[in-house]
Amino acid sequence: MGENEPMSTATYDPQLIDEIRRRYEVGPRYIEAYLDYWRETRGCVEPTLAEIMSRPDPEPLWFDYAMSTNQRARNFLQTVQPQLAKTGGRYLDVGCGFGGCLVAFAEAGFEVCGIELAPERVKLSRANCADAGLGDCVHALSILESDLPRRLGTFDAITCLDVIEHVLDVPQTLRNMADLLSPGGVLLLEIPNKDSAAFVASDGHFNLFGITQLSREDSIEYHKAFFDFEYDVGYYHPLRYYVEFLTDLGLEVTADASPLHPPRAAEGVRGLLGDLSKAQREFNETRARKLPPWLRRKINTGMMRYRVALIIAGTRRRVGVLTDEQFSMRFRTDFWTLICKKPNHA
Incomplete structure (x- = not known):
């Protein structure tokens, strides 16, 4: 510690x-x-x-x-290990949180390093690493600092799991992680999907109905009505944004549904709409009364737009314009996993 x-x-x-x-x-x-x-x-x-x-x-x-940090990290490593350039090598966890990935990757023979900005998370991850007999591998640093390659070196494997939605400068975060990759190295990201029907009904951070369909400014007001701590979510982006940005950085990107988070939502449009209607009724009967009328209207507007997008996508799927996989990645997948490889000649 x-x-x-x-x-x-x-x-x-x-x-x-x-x-x-x-x-x-x-x-x-x-x-x-x-x-x-x-x-x-x-x-x-x-x-x-x-x-x-x-x-x-x-x-x-x-x-x-x-x-469950250690258990989740071990399961994650087991699913992605075939994608890693080699077993062992230098490993960095960006936003190491509770330290589970550091423990799991160290068990697999990696030389581990974690960076974390939140003081309480730094303390917790260090305690977890101390239990595992690891040295002083957790650094109180931001991924947005400009000289990280000089201070930390480069890495054969980097993870950024359930973190990217918490940073306010996503482009610079992605650039810095790409710079920290060694040639032939692999960057693994796990990113929540704001349009997953299950997360629209109850988001993965606060269990709040419809919050993922609001602007960040409106989400802050929504969160404030139920919690007395700071709203710490930044911005959500569509999958295409991440894939195109990382590709432009020279990485070879593969995107898929997270193997650790199988779809929880219904498969068809009718089932998805039914689940959303049930969630909205529960919201109206319980939490809606704590919100100002203007915010309730914004939530209703966001849900109306979401339903329209869902129905249109369902129609495009039915006529063959949209594949089942494309539909599922947009509306049924809670988390995307991106595997980003840096060419050996980079």
């Missing part, structure tokens, strides 16, 4: 620590560091895992996401 980051001084029920450790395959320092964070932000730590997971939405989602 970092020199100025003491271990947790709080005392937690050993049974709770053991239950979390066995369920999520994470170590005690990481668990205690996250429970410290949970106590600071929630006011208390429930005595059992079942009680933690019974808190109001989306808190169980956040807890599970943090604690």
Whole structure:
């Protein structure tokens, strides 16, 4: 752990620590560091895992996401390892968050390095790495800094998973990651799809209906009505934007649906529309009343546009203009995985 980051001084029920450790395959320092964070932000730590997971939405989602970091990273590495130029080599995780990818790639023989800007995430990822016996591999740096290749060197593999939507300067982020790749290296991105019907019904960050169809400015106001912390999502872009931009940077790009996130939404237009109508009814009966009328109108307008786009795409699919895969990538895929290879001659 970092020199100025003491271990947790709080005392937690050993049974709770053991239950979390066995369920999520994470170590005690990481668990205690996250429970410290949970106590600071929630006011208390429930005595059992079942009680933690019974808190109001989306808190169980956040807890599970943090604690499953190592498991998710191992599953991800298993699916993408055939795409890597070689086993081992230098590896960088951009926005290393809770540190799961650093642990998984180190287990696979890579020399690992992580960068993270949020102080609390730096602390948590360092605790996770300490449990895994890794050295001081987490750096409090932004991907937007201009001299990263000089400071860190270049890498054979880089990941940026569920991060790109949180940065405010996407073009510079992509440029800097391309610059950090060694010739023959591979950049792996996992990017949420704002038009996934499942995320339109309930987004993956806050479980809010329709927020992905709003501008960032309106999303901030929507978020403010339900949460007392800063909205930390930047901008969503269509898949084509990322593919074209990265290709222009000289990378060979392959895009597909994330193998770790199979489609959750219905397959046909009628089923998708039915699921959205159900989600909107629940929204109108519960959360809508907390929003000002102007924002409710914007959500309704965004949903109307989405439904029209969905119906038009369904028609184009039926007449053969749009393939089943293209339709699914636009409306049923929650996350896209991009595999970007830098030519050896670069």
